[in-house]
Amino acid sequence: MTRVLLTGGAGYIGSHTAVALIERGHEVVILDNFANSERDVPARLERLTGRANIPVIEADIRDTGAVSAALAAHPVEAVIHFAALKAVGESEADPLLYYDMNIIGTIRLLQAMQAQNVRRIVFSSSATVYGQPDSSPIPEDAPTRVQNIYGRTKLVMEDLISDLARTGKLQAAANLRYFNPVGAHPSAMIGETPRGVPNNLMPYVTQVATGERPHLNVFGNDYDTPDGTGVRDYIHVVDLARAHALALEHICANDVSLTVNLGTGTGISVLELVRAFERATGREIPLNIAPRRPGDVASYYANPDMAARVFGWQAALDVNDMCRDSWAWQARRAGINDI
Numbered sequence: 420m421t422r423v424l425l426t427g428g429a430g431y432i433g434s435h436t437a438v439a440l441i442e443r444g445h446e447v448v449i450l451d452n453f454a455n456s457e458r459d460v461p462a463r464l465e466r467l468t469g470r471a472n473i474p475v476i477e478a479d480i481r482d483t484g485a486v487s488a489a490l491a492a493h494p495v496e497a498v499i500h501f502a503a504l505k506a507v508g509e510s511e512a513d514p515l516l517y518y519d520m521n522i523i524g525t526i527r528l529l530q531a532m533q534a535q536n537v538r539r540i541v542f543s544s545s546a547t548v549y550g551q552p553d554s555s556p557i558p559e560d561a562p563t564r565v566q567n568i569y570g571r572t573k574l575v576m577e578d579l580i581s582d583l584a585r586t587g588k589l590q591a592a593a594n595l596r597y598f599n600p601v602g603a604h605p606s607a608m609i610g611e612t613p614r615g616v617p618n619n620l621m622p623y624v625t626q627v628a629t630g631e632r633p634h635l636n637v638f639g640n641d642y643d644t645p646d647g648t649g650v651r652d653y654i655h656v657v658d659l660a661r662a663h664a665l666a667l668e669h670i671c672a673n674d675v676s677l678t679v680n681l682g683t684g685t686g687i688s689v690l691e692l693v694r695a696f697e698r699a700t701g702r703e704i705p706l707n708i709a710p711r712r713p714g715d716v717a718s719y720y721a722n723p724d725m726a727a728r729v730f731g732w733q734a735a736l737d738v739n740d741m742c743r744d745s746w747a748w749q750a751r752r753a754g755i756n757d758i
């Protein structure tokens with residue numbers, strides 16, 4: 420059993436990881452400023468897992484004193500670091516906000532960990548660090564060519580953590596490069612709650628299905644892919660959450676550091692995802708073919724072999740599971756009962 424502090428533990432991926440950790444017998448402490456999550460998430464986690472009194476600290480990761488006090492009050496063996504801002508467009512509009520929240524925030528967190536002698540960390544990185552890859556599947560040793568400020572902050576955060584591991588300040592570290600997380604817990608009790616217009620495809624599709632948005636814009640149908648639309652590696656958030664638990668157990672047991680892709684290794688096109696969603700939900704998604712967006716690439720999917728080889732993780736859920744669970748979550752929030 421490991422006791423772990425989850426920064427951003429009330430958020431989308433953090434909350435699912437809390438469930439996965441508790442199911443595997445670990446203890447979690449949540450630290451979140453609730454800037455992008457709902458305050459009743461910890462209570463929902465308690466109902467979902469049957470675990471009472473999950474400690475919750477409302478604090479900003481940039482507040483070293485508060486994080487240090489939280490670690491002193493709740494001694495942990497490791498931190499899983501989710502807390503960050505994550506919108507590419509916003510990062511280009513306000514770079515300093517992203518440097519401050521993501522990079523300075525991570526430095527402050529690492530200082531608090533050092534002050535409390537917590538020397539193991541699992542970090543939420545992103546496949547966005549590969550930028551425009553030469554080809555897919557993308558292995559971990561592909562060049563990193565960040566294309567935007569958000570991606571830059573992720574790469575700097577990875578480097579900070581790798582440097583501390585290399586110099587022995589951290590005992591064990593995992594930089595996890597997520598591909599495209601989608602879906603929700605099958606209970607429909609936790610899921611993604613994007614504010615405003617969703618940046619990602621699946622939340623947008625679910626909002627078209629509820630009637631909140633009239634149609635889905637498909638940005639480009641003339642890519643060099645089987646149906647002309649962009650191909651991505653969608654990964655069910657429940658699979659992703661389980662990967663965190665396995666990565667944590669691996670680095671804690673072996674005191675090692677690694678950087679690893681988390682994807683299914685299977686590319687799914689926009690049209691394939693939409694058709695799977697329509698099949699899974701019985702709802703039609705009207706489409707509008709729009710011009711390509713600058714910076715988008717035709718295909719982007721993981722070589723996921725390292726995660727399988729090193730800590731025995733493979734995605735188990737497919738695109739149908741992703742669509743069914745995304746819809747169950749969104750429909751429940753929208754008060755739709757025909758599922």
Ligand SMILES: NC(=O)c1ccc[n+]([C@@H]2O[C@H](COP(=O)([O-])OP(=O)(O)OC[C@H]3O[C@@H](n4cnc5c(N)ncnc54)[C@H](O)[C@@H]3O)[C@@H](O)[C@H]2O)c1
Pocket residue numbers: 426427428429430431432433450451452453454455456478479480481500501502503504505520524543544545546597598599600619
């Ligand atoms: N969702 C994706 O598509 C995706 C893909 C790749 C990587 N990531 C990374 O995974 C991590 C989690 O993403 P998510 O989708 O769960 O996002 P999310 O916004 O749902 O979760 C982040 C959580 O961190 C909290 N938070 C933000 N800034 C904070 C701060 N300064 N102090 C304390 N808490 C703070 C938010 O309130 C939220 O609960 C992020 O680091 C993100 O960059 C996400």
